[in-house]
Amino acid sequence: MTDSILELYVNDGLSDEEIDQQRATYGPLTGDVRELIQLALQTRVDADDVARAREHLAAAREILERDREDGPYGTRFNDSGRFRNWGNAAIGLRNAIAPIGGIHEDDDGRVWTDIHLGPVYEGPAGHVHGGVSALLLDQILGDAARISGYPGMTGTLAIRYRKRTPLGALRVEAKLDRVEGRKAFVVGHIADSEGICVEAEGIFIAPVWMVQQRDSFAEIPRPE
């Protein structure tokens, strides 16, 4: 073990069928909680109804707490190579605050996602919080580096907010620009229907331990 982060990369030995079952069980729960987050912001029901709703939520919590894990989800994979980062703050299947539902890659190495950011991602009135934009770009630029064969930790993420980013439909995309030694330089942006709102350049650095185990990292497949 060359770095403690590796302790959170675990082959948990699940079969593909068990993973599919977990996805079918917990994915909809995440969706329900995501809707609740928005409802907590937007509901106008009165105090009695809020109290009643909270009783139901307490009952749901009591059920869900009967069997739970502690600590971070980490990154899990199985013998057939299915890879789960379901706790990831940007893209985790079981993380109700994660705004990205999935990523796509084109033949030319471009990585992109279409997302819809609702009111819970607000910063300036009616617009996306700048930190949320950074979250999205960190994820998609990092995925572009990884999918191009150069996984690494974010060393630097330089962001230029060119115009306000409206809440609603957005595209986030990125592409590997060049590689220098252990550093992968990636460029990307967030665009609304009228053009680029935020652009970024990221430097993703493969730590020495990652380079030393490049073969095993190369075998780690794409997340679901």
Ligand SMILES: CCCCCCCCCCCC(=O)SCCNC(=O)CCNC(=O)[C@H](O)C(C)(C)COP(=O)(O)OP(=O)(O)OC[C@H]1O[C@@H](n2cnc3c(N)ncnc32)[C@H](O)[C@@H]1OP(=O)(O)O
């Ligand atoms: C199982 C699957 C796992 C897969 C694992 C995949 C992980 C995905 C992570 C997702 C993305 C994240 O959110 S990551 C979370 C946010 N980021 C972090 O927490 C990273 C924290 N920082 C670090 O761990 C470290 O500082 C590193 C790894 C970034 C760099 O450390 P290092 O490897 O010791 O670097 P070092 O030898 O000093 O320098 C190597 C080269 O990079 C340059 N350099 C060093 N730091 C920086 C920097 N911050 N920005 C720019 N450039 C830098 C140096 O000048 C040098 O250039 P030259 O002389 O060679 O020209």
